[in-house]
Amino acid sequence: MLFTSKDFGPGILELDGISKKTVEEHLKLYNGYVNKSNEVMEKLAKVDLATANQVFSDARALKVELSFAVGGMQNHEIYFSHLKRGGGEPKGELKKQIEKDFGSYEAFVKDLKASGLSGRGWAWTVWFPAAGRLMNWVGDSQNTYLSWDIHPILALDVYEHAYFLDYAVNRGAYIDAFVKNLDWDRIAANYEKARK
Numbered sequence: 001m002l003f004t005s006k007d008f009g010p011g012i013l014e015l016d017g018i019s020k021k022t023v024e025e026h027l028k029l030y031n032g033y034v035n036k037s038n039e040v041m042e043k044l045a046k047v048d049l050a051t052a053n054q055v056f057s058d059a060r061a062l063k064v065e066l067s068f069a070v071g072g073m074q075n076h077e078i079y080f081s082h083l084k085r086g087g088g089e090p091k092g093e094l095k096k097q098i099e100k101d102f103g104s105y106e107a108f109v110k111d112l113k114a115s116g117l118s119g120r121g122w123a124w125t126v127w128f129p130a131a132g133r134l135m136n137w138v139g140d141s142q143n144t145y146l147s148w149d150i151h152p153i154l155a156l157d158v159y160e161h162a163y164f165l166d167y168a169v170n171r172g173a174y175i176d177a178f179v180k181n182l183d184w185d186r187i188a189a190n191y192e193k194a195r196k
Contacts, residue, residue: 002041003073005034008080016085017177022165029161030080033072040066071142075122078155082190087182094188101133109179112136116158116175125154125187127194134191151194154187 012027013020044062052059089105090098102108108125115123120140128135128150137152139145156178163174 001038003034003037005031006077006081008083011084012080014085015083015177015181017166017180018083018163018174019166022163025165026076026157026162027080030073030076033069033076036069037066037073040069067143068141075124075142075152075155075157078124078152078190079157082154082183082186083178083181084183084186085181087180088184090184090188092188094184094191097134097191101135108136112154112156112179113172113175116156116178117171119158121157121159123156123158124150124152126150126152127191153190153194154182 008027013023015023040062044059044066047058047062049059051057054060089095095105098105098108102111112123112125115136115138119138121144122139122142124137124139126135126137127133128147130149134153135150137145137147137150156175158171158175163171166177167174
């Protein structure tokens with residue numbers, strides 16, 4: 001096994017506006033991505049590379065699905081790692097960068113919410129070195145619309161499994177709850193790492 005599931009601590013089950021049941025079910029999905037990533041890696045080690053073909057081949061199918069499984073694993077690790085009850089607001093250098101790039105924290109939240117409502121699967125706040133700024137980035141899946149030169153510091157899962165038990169089709173209310181639970185110290189650490 002290459003990958004093991006991370007433990008996000010007991011606090012992940014005590015969020016404000018996101019139920020314990022939703023998080024428990026969501027963690028099962030995350031563990032499934034970890035297991036599938038390992039399964040695909042094992043199968044890739046045995047695949048007949050001589051049969052590779054862009055229309056269909058085992059090599060193609062496994063490589064495409066590996067990007068989906070690993071993307072699902074990694075995005076959920078970012079997502080769960082920065083959630084805690086009683087989040088607050090950004091401080092220090094991250095707050096200054098948010099204000100520079102979005103005008104205000106409130107404008108950032110408005111843009112993040114719009115990004116979450118626009119995406120089919122994910123929205124990320126990323127450090128984009130080529131642009132020298134933070135941006136909210138939309139992904140319809142864990143392996144779509146990515147760029148080689150972006151560094152996610154915040155991950156917002158907007159697939160229905162993240163909110164349907166609590167909010168049914170009201171994705172906007174879920175995003176509001178998500179923002180209330182953001183651990184800005186953790187996101188600031190992600191930001192500092194991305195800037196290096």
